[in-house]
Ligand SMILES: Nc1ncnc2c1ncn2[C@@H]1O[C@H](COP(=O)(O)OP(=O)(O)O)[C@@H](O)[C@H]1O
């Protein structure tokens with residue numbers, strides 16, 4: 553595994569794997585129910601994840617469509633965070649974690665030996681539950697990813713401003729870019745972390761319960777932002793809040809205890825007419 557010096561190899565390899573543009577005619581004839589899988593940017597096939605001897609995910613096969621919001625829901629401990637981390641190889645950082653099966657990004661298996669996980673994580677960024685800005689200025693927080701990439705040239709300032717704007721934070725912090733990111737409110741800190749993830753120009757943003765530590769006003773700002781982000785990026789978001797999943801996502805994946813993906817479909821279908829009784833029971837609050 554190349555940790556340094558892999559440069560943009562992952563990027564170029566994956567970009568050649570892009571699917572063909574979809575024509576209007578194809579769109580019109582696409583099936584209306586079930587996930588439209590023709591535009592999957594991320595795909596897992598028979599993915600198993602173990603922590604030591606404990607299996608946390610069982611045989612997960614799922615195609616995540618580009619430029620949509622995909623929500624992962626399910627009770628605590630069912631493997632949502634584990635699945636999210638498998639998409640950008642964050643599980644690599646957990647010693648006891650072991651991944652089996654395949655995970656494709658633009659058709660390239662990200663667990664292949666020639667994939668540089670650091671480069672991969674710039675294309676597939678991540679935002680965590682608890683806002684975790686660096687103890688640095690607002691500007692430096694956002695510039696961090698660019699500098700690591702060696703893009704510390706004259707464009708940094710423009711890129712930082714663009715990222716802050718896309719994260720719906722620029723207006724609030726424009727006059728305090730040199731002040732510490734840690735002095736912001738919780739909701740602003742989370743949007744700063746989103747700006748930091750956006751700055752290196754990723755294609756996919758993974759969010760693990762990004763609003764669950766925030767108050768309702770800050771939560772609603774994050775929800776609005778997630779919907780906007782899907783115009784530029786593919787968003788995969790874990791939430792334990794079913795109303796939130798129903799509000800902001802296009803597709804919903806329901807994981808249940810044992811690390812099983814029980815149902816994955818259009819969000820409306822999942823919430824209005826799920827195929828599986830266990831999903832219906834979970835959605836209607838009979839357990840979970
Ligand atoms: N770092 C870890 N080491 C060992 N076991 C873990 C680790 N992270 C998660 N697990 C276990 O894997 C299962 C799935 O956890 P997780 O993916 O965090 O679920 P969720 O995000 O749905 O709450 C749980 O049984 C949890 O205890």
Ligand SMILES: [Mg+2]
Pocket residue numbers: 632633634760790
């Ligand atoms: Mg979790």
